[in-house]
Amino acid sequence: MLHLVLADSTPATPTSSSSVRYVASDTRATPRRRATSAVIPSQFRPHVLARERLASWTSPYAHETFDVLGRYFPAHVLARWREVALASVTDDTRKNYGAGLLRFIQFCDRYGVPEHLRMPASESLLALFVAEMGAGNVQSGTVQSWLSGLAMWHQVCGAPWNGGSILARTKKGAAAMSSRILPRRPPRSPVSLPHMTALRQHLDMSNTFDAAVWAVACAAWRGCCRLGELLPRDALVFDKQRHMSRGTAWKEGIASNGHAWLSLFAPFTKTKLFEGDWLVFTATADDINVVDALRHHWAVNHSVPDDAPMFAYETATGWATLAKDAFMGRCQEIWVACDLGSVLGHGFRIGGTTFLLLRGTEPWIVMKQGRWSSKAFLRYWRNVEEILPLFIGNTLDSYDSLRITVERSVQRMEGN
Structure with a gap:
């Protein structure tokens, strides 16, 4: 894969066609060392960008798993599998997941959890992580993103994921505590x-x-x-x-x-x-x-x-x-x-959705326009107090109109 790179990215300063060059896509930015991203140095965790942690951070379990598989499959086959698994999410998602993996490793470093217990992580360890790092500290959506990242890290390393009822109960409690303690984040404003x-x-x-x-x-x-x-x-x-x-x-x-x-x-x-x-x-x-x-x-x-x-x-x-x-x-x-x-950039998508709904466009048509495939579409609704009465009112008006038409037809038939 090649990336087109322009020598000057400033809109006010034109870029001539002669300054265009191509660079390979595996060019890496140098990750900055931040105090909030500090972990105990380990051979299993090289210092890489957040989006590269899922692919680069490993564990004794992962090494053992790939050593066993390596007896039967060449290295390029194993690398191909990991490449395919990582391609299931976008770069932005890998970056977010890398943040969750970082918090989990920091939690394990703080309490001296041995490397062999970090993967596969027991359900109890995962629940302790959520209770300590999540409850009352971050919103429930952040906790879910952390756990999704940890689950994917296990998957690309060939490790089982132990998410069950204990973890689910802990997540529910963490969400309840966070909702009471943390200020609710206002929804992003739409472009109107x-x-x-x-x-x-x-x-x-x-x-x-x-x-x-x-x-x-x-x-x-x-x-x-x-x-x-x-x-x-x-x-x-x-x-x-x-x-x-x-x-x-x-x-x-x-x-x-x-x-x-x-x-x-x-x-x-x-x-x-x-x-x-x-x-x-x-x-x-x-x-x-x-x-x-x-x-x-x-x-x-x-x-x-x-x-x-x-x-x-x-x-x-x-x-x-x-x-x-x-x-x-x-x-x-x-x-x-x-x-x-x-207004933030995502406000265009939110505002366009709200505008169509307020104009009476059927919600399923709006879903198709925005290419949503799940109920996540509902999070983009703004002015709900106007949208719901609009559609409910139209439905009731249509029902009343149909009822009146049927009644009048019956009356005419009986009159004949």
């Missing part, structure tokens, strides 16, 4: 219609950078997309196996109701990973028309090559990558100036 209107009014559509920003904003909001599906996190790293390029597959058409639509293929999504998925965008008869925004971006930035990122923009010396930080920085600049406050 006023936020989108402000962007439309203050972005300069003749400016190549602003045109790209507007296209991303419309795609994320109207398409209920994750920003990671549209933009690379870092302008220095572009991977065509993970990020859409200008040459990505696309389709367009007109629905039976006359609305134009356009669909782009994302090579990587959070739920389908490298299987990819289609992002569908529907044209609207207002100023926040995602299809028009995408076409305008492509027209204004017409000289960007097909192997460049989808939302790259032209500069005086070539083109530059639009990364998440630069995109959000431009949006925040406008919102703060308009007294709309600061």
